[in-house]
Amino acid sequence: MYMQYQSELRKYVIPELIFGSGALHLAGRYARNFGARKVLVVTDSGVVRAGWTEQVTKSLESAEIPYTVFSAVSPNPRSEEVMEGTEVYLSQHCNVIVAVGGGSPMDCAKGIGIVSSNSKHILNFEGVDRVFAPIPPLICIPTTGGTSADVSQFAIIRDVQNRVKVVIGSKAVVPDVALVDPDTLTTATPYLMACTALDALTHAIEAFVSNACSPLTDVHALEAIRIISSNLVPAITDPDNHAVHNQIMLGSLEAGMAFSNAILGAVHSMAHSLGGFLDLPHGECISILLNHVIAFNYPSSVERYERIGQAIGLDLRGMSSKQIKNAILSRLSILRNAVGMERTLGQHGINPSDIPKLARNAIKDPCMATNPQRANQRDVEVIYEEAF
Amino acid sequence: MKKPFETQDLSSLREKLIGLGEQSFRKSYYPELQNSIEELERFRALLDQTNDTIFLVHISTGRLADVNQSACRQLDYSREVLLTLSLDDLVQLNGNEKLSELFFSPDSGEQNTGMITAMIMKRNGDPIPVEITLRVVTFDENIYGVAVARDITERIKYQQEREKRAWHNASQAAEAERLKTEEELQESEEKYRLLVERMNEGILVLDSQGRIIFTNSAMNKMLGYGVGELLGESLFSIISQSDMYNAVFYRNKFVHLEQLNSRQYEVPLINKEGHQIFALLSQSPLKDKDGNITGSMAVVTDITERKKIEETLRLTEERFSKAFNASSSLMCINSVDEERYIDVNDTFANITGFTKADLIGITLLESNILKQDDYIILKQEFINEGYILNVETSFFTRTGVIRQGLFSIERIKLNDMECLLITINDITEYNQMEEKLAHLNKLRLIGEMAAGIGHEIRNPMTTVRGFLQMLGSQDDSAKNKRYYDLMIEELDRANTIITEYLTLAKMKTIIKKDLNLNDILDAILPLIMANASKNDIYVEVEQNYIPNLLLDEKEIRQIILNLVSNGLEAMTPGGRLKISTYIKNQEIVLAVQNQGPEIPPDILAKLGTPFFTTKETGTGLGLAICYSIADRHNAAIKIETNPKQTTFFVVFHP
Known part of the structure; x- marks a missing residue:
């Protein structure tokens, strides 16, 4: 499977990155360097309450750059919100976008950028490589340790009407600058921390077994798996530990660098379908599906999963491949339970009759293209049923 | 449901995700920027090329934000200096108002757009009269005034001149009225003069x-x-x-x-x-x-030119007329409608026996040279085709002799009148000759067959003769011997007849030998003498020295005999025939001179034509054979004729 793609060309695109404590204060300087006349700050109410938005706007003020804040963004940002934000962007004559927050504000900011320069409804850009006009300068400041929207080429927008998540993938959507400031994790709730960190871990695992993986991404993927798996529990239990925040943020960043270029797999395809249908938190969906997808994919990538097992700290010496698989799955279950993620799909109010529809949407998701094991409608339905 | 991925090939999707698709590139503003800059540069060039001066004014301060090149040129300022000035520094209005205040009306605060006339000051203080159009525009929330000033110096000058002229014209009007009557008189005279x-x-x-x-x-x-x-x-x-x-x-x-x-x-x-x-x-x-x-x-x-053209036309017609009359074909020109004869050529008149006067004015049908049936056939074909080319038809002479002709009819234009040109190629003689040739061929064929039969008869006869001879020698009885002899004799006679007949039918082979013409002549002279004396004609022979020639004796005999017998037949009894041989201009000549009547030119032209004869019992082959014999001996036959005598010369080129 991996041999097949070894001789292929590979591309590696990431934004200009600033990592470290206080990185977000550079927002003003970068906005000015981009020739900002007026900045649209895209954020959400939680981040505003946490005070990070204000920190960013202060940085803009000190650079004497006018700005408008758009914070009407919900978790799993909706297409309507993107269009609304675009309206603000255009009417306020903005020319630079700064996104502050988790995946939702950042994805919404990407959507606003796309619509403002391409003048079409956001849902027209669903799919890969459908954005042709470059978007305005976009500065991303992540405040969670997981979504990696600050480095990725993806924007996930929820089409409320059809209850689906639309994946927009384009190199043109990769932000210009990511200001990754671990300090922002200090205000994260344990649940948010758990959701985002599990998401990040899943990014790394899926990128590592992806059929588009490469040495360029493997190094980041394995490192992210190692960092996140060893810091996940401390991050919940010791929320004021800056060193742990640093590690989680770094792990998330590396996971992002890996998956934005090696892409994801069935976990994310199925999670997008779930999130679009039920508006569940993305991390929650991910954590429910991860083990079941690994079980499905395992035969296709035994060797790679073994390296993942080693990265999450397992001693796999002398074990059969089945034993290795079980060891990995049980370690991941333990991790999940340790951070308080215990619910199943059934407990989230999914009706078994919804499964065929969920599966249909999942196999249409672009992330399915890089899953190591080709999955058909029935395969996906079975995984959903197992996660029920 | 959305379905963008259903049909998409997974591997191409993967390709794009990895970032290797056609459109998988990171955003680049450069191409768009380039376009925008070029567009701006074009626009700027447009602005700079206009003769209007354009000012962009910060409304808030009244300062100039931008100017075009014409502004710098016409006001004689550099752009940098202009950008430090305000519009009010440059423009002087009629009243005390300031231009910068005019962008917004003081009462309502609304935007003013409109046109005013004012003076704009050059750097050296010279005023330029201008017409200024005002507009307010907003870029990036900044409000600007745009003032477009047009130089109206020329227009004012023109207006003034026109006014001046109008005044001047009015004073002249009265004077003009007085002169007008006078002019009119002159004008009339002038008009005729000019006309002439x-x-x-x-x-x-x-x-x-x-x-x-x-x-x-x-x-x-x-x-x-x-x-x-x-x-x-x-x-x-x-x-x-x-x-x-x-x-x-x-x-x-x-x-x-x-x-x-x-x-x-x-x-x-x-x-x-x-x-x-x-x-x-x-x-x-x-x-x-x-x-x-x-x-x-x-x-x-x-009308010299016209005359020339007429002359050219006349010459063309004259040439046609010459060709018409000189043609050996029968030609006539008839009108299109009734086919009345307009003209006929000499050949037509000669062959048909009509005179021009007979024919001109009457119709083709009336002249009766065609059978009515033939006439209808020809006419039908002419109507169908528009012309007739070489249609074989018989026609009549005035005396009713039938002749064969190839008819051609076409339309021509003569003196602007459509006419029919009828051409008849007389092929009567040609046809007769063809008939005779066919007859001759038939005879030759019979001869050849006879030769074949003769040969077949001779063979059994030889056998019969042999056995007769053998039987005759064995039979001792003298009684029967003479019967045998008689039979053999009769057989030999039959054989001789057949042999002679065969010789006649056989193709002649020519055997040339080194002989002297005089010797041949001597040999047949007695025969000639005998013939001549029978006709009471005296033969004079004059033989001069001539060298030997390669000759076929039989053929030379024949040529001499033919010429002599022709001469004897042409003469009346008591005449004199002279045969002479001599060298002239290194050529050896045999001349046979008779005292017959002069040969008319038309007959002279046809002499030697096979089957042409003037004698009632002649074959028309005599002279023709002479010509062919002469030809085989590289000799030529020449004829001199006058009323007293006619001489045939056989000229040998050694």
Whole structure:
């Protein structure tokens, strides 16, 4: 499977990155360097309450750059919100976008950028490589340790009407600058921390077994798996530990660098379908599906999963491949339970009759293209049923 | 449901996700920027090229934000200096208002757009009158005023001039009125004068003595004279002297005005250089108040060109006419509608036996040269095809002899009239010859067959003769011996007859030997003498020395005998036939001279043609054989004929 793609060309695109404590204060300087006349700050109410938005706007003020804040963004940002934000962007004559927050504000900011320069409804850009006009300068400041929207080429927008998540993938959507400031994790709730960190871990695992993986991404993927798996529990239990925040943020960043270029797999395809249908938190969906997808994919990538097992700290010496698989799955279950993620799909109010529809949407998701094991409608339905 | 991925090939999707798709590139503003910059540069060039000066003004401060090149040029400031000034520094309005305040009306605070006239100051203080258009625009929330100023110096100058002119015109109007009546009188006279001068036709006025008293410029130009040069000259000086009779005739016409009514004449005039010009003169008399003729006036048109064309046409027709008459084919020209004869050529007249006078005016059918059926067939084909080419039809001469002809009919134009040109190629002789040739061929075939049969008969006869001889020698009885001899004798006779017959039928082979013509002549001389004396004709022989030639004796005998017998037949008893041989110009000549009548030229031309004969029992082959024998001996036969004697020369080229 991996041999097949070894001789292929590979591309590696990431934004200009600033990592470290206080990185977000550079927002003003970068906005000015981009020739900002007026900045649209895209954020959400939680981040505003946490005070990070204000920190960013202060940085803009000190650079004497006018700005408008758009914070009407919900978790799993909706297409309507993107269009609304675009309206603000255009009417306020903005020319630079700064996104502050988790995946939702950042994805919404990407959507606003796309619509403002391409003048079409956001849902027209669903799919890969459908954005042709470059978007305005976009500065991303992540405040969670997981979504990696600050480095990725993806924007996930929820089409409320059809209850689906639309994946927009384009190199043109990769932000210009990511200001990754671990300090922002200090205000994260344990649940948010758990959701985002599990998401990040899943990014790394899926990128590592992806059929588009490469040495360029493997190094980041394995490192992210190692960092996140060893810091996940401390991050919940010791929320004021800056060193742990640093590690989680770094792990998330590396996971992002890996998956934005090696892409994801069935976990994310199925999670997008779930999130679009039920508006569940993305991390929650991910954590429910991860083990079941690994079980499905395992035969296709035994060797790679073994390296993942080693990265999450397992001693796999002398074990059969089945034993290795079980060891990995049980370690991941333990991790999940340790951070308080215990619910199943059934407990989230999914009706078994919804499964065929969920599966249909999942196999249409672009992330399915890089899953190591080709999955058909029935395969996906079975995984959903197992996660029920 | 959305379905963008359903049909998408997974691997191409993967390709794009990895970032290797056609459109998988990170955003680049550069191409768009490049386009925008180029567009801006074009726009800027447009602005700079306009003659209007354009100012962009910060509304808040009144300072200039931007200006175009025309502004710098016309006001003689550099752009940098202009950008430090305000619009009010440059523009002076009529009142005390300031231009910068005019962008917004003071009362309502609303935007003003409109046009005002003002003075704009150059760097050296010179004012330029301008018309300024004002507009308010917003870029990036900044409000700007746009003032477009157009130089109206020229327009003002023009207006002033027009006013001045209008005033001037008014004062002149009265004076003009006074002059007008006067002018009108002159004008009428002038009009006629111009008419006469500018006419393309020449005008010539003569007094009662025939002297020229007026020529217009066209007349002078036509004859190559200068203005006034012809005045006082006699009409004679410009009429061509080539035909004095005509000159007198014309003079009478012009000077004495024999015909008082206006008339046209073609007159050969002569120009200053002595070349002849054909002119058409329209002449009319000039009379005084009492009706007495005081002279004449003529309008003269140069028709030399026309004459030339007419001449060319005449020549063309003449050439046609010559070709028509000289043609050996029968030709006639008939009208299209009734096919009446318009003209026939000499050949037509000769062969048909009609005279031209007989035919011209009557129709083709009336002339009765065609059978009615043939006429209908020809006419039908002509209607179908529009022409007829070489249709074989028999026609009649005046005496009713049938001849064969190839008919061709086509439409031609003669003197602008459509006519039919009928051409008949007489093939009567040709057809007769063909018939005779066919007959000869038949004879030859019979001869060859007879030769074959003869051979077959001779073989069994030889067998019979052999056995007869054998039996005869064995039979001792003398009684029977003479019967045997008789039988053998009879067989030999039959054999001889067959042999002779075969010789006659056999193709002649020529055996040339080194012989002397005189010897051959000597050999057959007794025969000739005998023949001649039978006809009571005296034969004179004059043999000179001649060298030997390669000759076939039999053929030479035949040629001599033929020529001699021809000569004997042509002569009346008591005549003299002379045979002579001699060398002339290194050629050996045999001449046979008789005292027969002169051979008419038409017969002379046909002599030697096979089957041509003037004798009632002749075969028409005698001379033809002579010609072919001469040909085989590289000799030529020449004939000299006059009323006293006719000589045939056989000239051998050794």
